[in-house]
Amino acid sequence: MQPTDLIKALHTAERLKDTMRHCYTSGGRRESVAEHSWRVSLMAYWISDEFPEADMNKVIKMCLIHDLGECFTGDIPTFKKTEKDEQKEEQLLREWVDQLPMPFQKEMADLYAEMEERKTVEAKIYKALDNLEAVLQHNESDLATWEDHEYELTRNYGNDKVQFSEYLKALREKLREETDEKIGEGIKMDAVR
Template sequence: MKPENLLEALHVAEKLKDTTRHCYTSGGRHESVAEHSWRMTLMAYWVSDEFPEVDMDKVIRMCLIHDLGECFTGDIPAFDKTDADETTEERLLYGWVATLPEPFRTDMRALYEEMAALQTPEARVYKALDKMEAVVQHNESDISTWEPHEYALNMTYGVEQAQFSAYMRELREAIRQETLDKMEREGKA
């Protein structure tokens, strides 16, 4: 990629550093979308030994780009996001991706389509990590930041996406147990 194209793309992606998510960090501030994407990517690296048959480099690319659409729309929590929100985000994202030079334009479009279809092992790993990282972050945040519906949501969010793999089911169960332990410690169980 030519330096000027790289700089343009980086300036767009930089917006995710200031785009906050619904969740808080353990330090008490809103988490950024960039931080969520970074930790998902770290998770992908650290679970790579559990999935020797999966192209983890592809999963890492999926994790890195999965929320770039939020550069244009901001973050809308999953429990508030509508089909219209999804359509708008996809339209704006795909419009931007179309301006990128090759091979990134074609590669990113193909990755987004694979991620949306959720048919490949790579897409399934990415999606499970996306959901589970959000619950891990909630478990790390102060329970006073949780909305009432999040007590039940933390117990179920990502369970469906983890079903494809014994390891992912085990990881999701460990995260569920952390949620239970946190609620018990805080007198919310």
């Protein structure tokens, strides 16, 4: 990519540093979309040995680009996002990707199509990790930041995305145990007050 094109693309991607997600960090501040994407990518790298059949470089690319549409729409939590919101984000993202130089324009368009179809092992891994990172972040945030519906959501979010992998099912179960422990501790604290 030519330096001018690279700088232009990076200026757009930088918006994700200031695009806040619904969830909070363990330190009590809102998490950015960029931080979420970074940790999903790190998860992919660190579990690469569990999936020798997968192209984990492709998975990491998927993790890095998966929320770039939120540069244009902001973050809308999954439990509030409508089909109209999704269509708008996809359209704006597609328009931006179409302006990128080759080969990135084609590669990213192909990756997004694969991610949407979720038929390949790589796309399944990416989507599972995207969901599991959100659960992990909720587990790290203060219960006071959770909405009432998030107790059950955090216990079950991503269950459907991990069914193809024994490893990811085990990871999901460990996260559920962590969630249950956090909720239990919160209930005990409330009883003491």
